[in-house]
Amino acid sequence: MTMSPSLLRVLLVDDHTLVLDGLQARLELEANIEVIGTASNGLEALEKAKALKPDLVLMDVSMPVLNGLEATKRFKTEQPEIKILMLSMHHDKEYILSLIQSGANGYVLKDVSSEELVQAMNTVSQGGTYFSSGASDALFSQASTPEKCEELTKRELSVLKELAIGLSNKEMAQTLNISVRTVETHRQNIKNKLDIHTSAGLVKYALEHQLIE
Known part of the structure; x- marks a missing residue:
């Protein structure tokens, strides 16, 4: 008997109800994704995650009370087993870098297709990292000559x-x-x-x- 793929349990975090509703409606079309809850800010997300135990948190960056950057830092300290995928309209290089350094597992711009968002979620949930093309362009377009890493072949x-x-x-x-x-x-x-x-x-x-x- 073929085993069905395990469900990816997701907590959605955004301070716009319309965005949450749209994300939830789209993700419910995916057989392997279950939206187990929503939150409107980082603090609420941390509290709900303790109770709901999601596999992945899909979180906006700009939010009241506790923003996505600070929430990610706390997630990585308090609930490090949870994967964090950031969803944002910002594509400034330093902005994205600060989120990566805070421990986020991926960064997706809000202009991506729903198919790419699902791909990003699945990649991150499996232990990978994901940056949408716009975010990658912002990160690497101004990269200077790489430093030599003599340790690596x-x-x-x-x-x-x-x-x-x-x-x-x-x-x-x-x-x-x-x-x-x-x-x-x-x-x-x-x-x-x-x-x-x-x-x-x-x-x-x-x-x-x-x-x-």
């Missing part, structure tokens, strides 16, 4: 770059024309060499060292 640097833009192991294997097992080996070597053991930490490292051309 050329192939490991390639894997780290692909990881930083949110590709899965399978997608990296296809892009780099290597096996998934080889990608996994490279990822483990990168983690060991840099002493960074989370995907979010590796993305932060790649951004701080401007490894994206």
Whole structure:
């Protein structure tokens, strides 16, 4: 008997009721996504998450009481097992960087299609990172010459770059024309060499060292 995919339990956070209603209606069309609650600010999101135990929080950045940036920092301290995907209209490089450094697992601009939003949610829920194309452009368009990372081989640097833009192991294997097992080996070597053991930490490292051309 084929096992059905596990449900992705999601908490939606936005201070606009119309946005929440629209997101909930769209996500309810996805067989593997269950919206288990909504909140209108970061503080309410933290409180509801303690009770509802979501797998992922899809959260706006600009909100009253407690904004998305500060809420993300608290989530990573108080409830680190929950994945955080930010949804925002802001595409300023420093703004996005500050959110990534706060521990967010992904950043999606509000002009993306609903299909891309679902893809981002699934990617983040599976332990990956995701930046919509507009956010990636903002982050990397002004990148200067990357600093040399002598600890990593050329192939490991390639894997780290692909990881930083949110590709899965399978997608990296296809892009780099290597096996998934080889990608996994490279990822483990990168983690060991840099002493960074989370995907979010590796993305932060790649951004701080401007490894994206």
